[in-house]
Amino acid sequence: MEADWEFEIGGDAPVIDACWAGFVDLRWNADGERDLHARIRSLAEVDQFPQLAGALERLNSQHSPVWTSKCDFWPVLVAGDFDPDELDAAVGSSEHAVGCYIDLLPKGDQQWGSADKVAASCKDLCARLHAVPLRCCRVDLIIRRASIAADVWDTGITAYFTACGGTLAEAGLTLEATLDAFAGAIVPRSTLQ
Numbered sequence: 001m002e003a004d005w006e007f008e009i010g011g012d013a014p015v016i017d018a019c020w021a022g023f024v025d026l027r028w029n030a031d032g033e034r035d036l037h038a039r040i041r042s043l044a045e046v047d048q049f050p051q052l053a054g055a056l057e058r059l060n061s062q063h064s065p066v067w068t069s070k071c072d073f074w075p076v077l078v079a080g081d082f083d084p085d086e087l088d089a090a091v092g093s094s095e096h097a098v099g100c101y102i103d104l105l106p107k108g109d110q111q112w113g114s115a116d117k118v119a120a121s122c123k124d125l126c127a128r129l130h131a132v133p134l135r136c137c138r139v140d141l142i143i144r145r146a147s148i149a150a151d152v153w154d155t156g157i158t159a160y161f162t163a164c165g166g167t168l169a170e171a172g173l174t175l176e177a178t179l180d181a182f183a184g185a186i187v188p189r190s191t192l193q
Contacts, residue, residue, distance in 0.1 A: 001088075001129045001130060001132040001133075001134045001135075001137055001138075001139065001178065001181060002086060002087060002088050002130075002137065002138040002139070003125070003126040003129035003130055003138065003139040003140075003141070004126060004138075004139075004140055004141070005119070005122035005123065005125075005126055005140070005141035005142070005143065006140075006141075006142060006143070007115070007119075007142075007143045008142050008143065008144055009115075009143065009144060009145055009155075013144060013145075014144060014158075015144060015145050015146065015147060016069060016070070016103045016105065016144050016145070016146035016147070016156040016158060017069070017070075017146075017147045018069040018070075018103075018105060018146065018147060018148050018149070019147055019149060019150065020069075020070065023069065023070070024039055024042065024043060025039070026039050026040060026056055026060040026067065026068055027060050027067045028060055028061050028062040028064075036057060036060065036061075037053075037057070040053050040056050040057055040060075041053065043056075043071070045071050045072055045073045045100070048073045048075060049073045049075070049098075049100065049172070049175070051172070051175070051176035051179065052071065052073060052100060052179065054179070054180060054183065055102070055179035055180065055182065055183040056068060056071065056102070058183040058184070058186075058187045059102065059104065059183055059186060059187065061187055063187055064107070064186065064187045065106065065107055065186065065187075066104045066105060066106055066107065066157075066186060067104075067105055067107060068102050068103060068104060068105070069103045069104075069105055069146075069156070070102075070103040071100060071101060071102045071103070072100060072101055073098075073099075073100040074098060074099045074100060075098060076096075076097075076098065076168070077097035077098060077099050077162065077164075081097065081099070081162075082094075082097050082099070082138075082162050082164065084164065086138055087135070087136050087137055087138050087162060087163070087164055088135045088136065088137075088138075089135065089136045089164050090135065090136075092166055093135075093136050093164060093165055093166050093170070094136070094164040094165075095164075095165075095166055095167070096164060096165055096166070096167055096168040096170070096171045097162060097163065097164040097165075097171050098162075098163055098164075098168070098171045098172055098175050099160065099161055099162045099163070099175070100160075100161050100175065100179075101158055101159060101160045101161065102158075102159050102161075103146075103156060103157075103158050103159075104156060104157045104158075104159060105146055105148060105154065105156045106154065106155075106156075112154070112155050115143075115155070118143050118155045118157070119143065122141045122143060122157065125141065125185055125186065126139075126141065128185040129181065129182065129185055132181045132185075134174070134177055134178065134181060136163060136164045136165060136170075136171075136174045137161070137162065137163040137164070137174050137175070137177070137178040138161070138162045138163075139159060139160070139161055139178065139182055140159070140160040140162075141157050141158075141159055141160075142157065142158045142159075142160065143155060143156075143157055144156055144157070144158055159182065161175060161178050161179060161182070163175035163177075163178050
């Protein structure tokens with residue numbers, strides 16, 4: 001799988017805002033999984049691409065070091081929106097593409113705290129993703145300033161996902177596999193459960 005990271009901090013760079021008007025808190029809580037499933041199913045993005053639900057559930061789970069504040073899904077990307085070479089796409093497998101993004105924030109007890117720590121986390125995550133034998137996809141991690149609450153700032157990551165295929169259905173399947181691999185790299189599944 002192709003993966004890379006970069007900083008976009010300062011100036012007019014976008015900021016992750018966890019206090020936005022449409023925020024739906026997906027963090028795991030004492031209400032448990034049933035409530036989390038209902039909140040995830042209420043998202044328009046999950047209605048458009050149901051496969052997004054699994055990644056959101058894992059990224060907001062009790063064992064995750066992060067939580068999500070926003071996501072979006074793009075059902076069709078045009079040729080100028082992506083580079084097939086950057087997706088490791090074979091000839092004929094990039095006619096259709098889809099994409100999405102997820103804003104990630106550290107849990108309170110796992111704050112990145114410094115640019116070096118968040119950069120090290122991104123490098124480690126990219127190394128784990130490069131080991132995934134999956135073509136026709138890419139993950140780009142963008143480190144940004146993040147407004148966690150009123151007057152509370154930290155660093156967050158916007159993860160952009162792009163997947164392509166010979167058909168729109170193939171692109172969707174690749175995006176689903178990409179999201180699963182990404183969530184698994186952050187929150188590995190336990191074999192003891």
